Amino acid sequence: AQSVSQHNHHVILSEAASLELGCNYSYGGTVNLFWYVQYPGQHLQLLLKYFSGDPLVKGIKGFEAEFIKSKFSFNLRKPSVQWSDTAEYFCAVYAILTGGGNKLTFGTGTQLKVEL
């Protein structure tokens, strides 16, 4: 079974600091990769996605992520965080299986708190 690991469970940063959240997955075949954000009391929103092409993808609100196939990684970055980025961040992987039964697997999430 595929798995998704997010190494940082809780991150606390000051405003304007740079952010990098790690995400690693276990499936060696074709994948679609996603980062979702969930602000306090709100629903899941897509930040960015990768399914093919340029491994450096840009998303909303100044976020970007880089797909490194050899490292099975899809780390999320933002050069300068804001207080409004305080939220839970989920990495998710859709492994494209030849036998069907495909599903989206989420990492355990990273709680980001940005302090003023």
Next chain:
Amino acid sequence: DTEVTQTPKHLVMGMTNKKSLKCEQHMGHRAMYWYKQKAKKPPELMFVYSYEKLSINESVPSRFSPECPNSSLLNLHLHALQPEDSALYLCASRGLAGDYEQFFGPGTRLTVL
């Protein structure tokens, strides 16, 4: 219209009640999903419908009963729930061509007393 809508937003029910959650999308998506999310945890897949047929049931207890009456609607019927079933229930949909992005609804916050 790129929205998935869910009703109700909040639901409080007793352990002997019968209630239903509703999800609707008008994006022409033919795959629809139910997830359960506990606080500070990732969403957990419950059911997948593909072309209105149940394709994945993640060993969900029978007190949860999904239904897909047409390609735009997905229901989750609830009966004899337990307090530990209290959670945010998310619906999502996906087109069956192109990439595999799922569009999530805002969820129904369920409390079982």
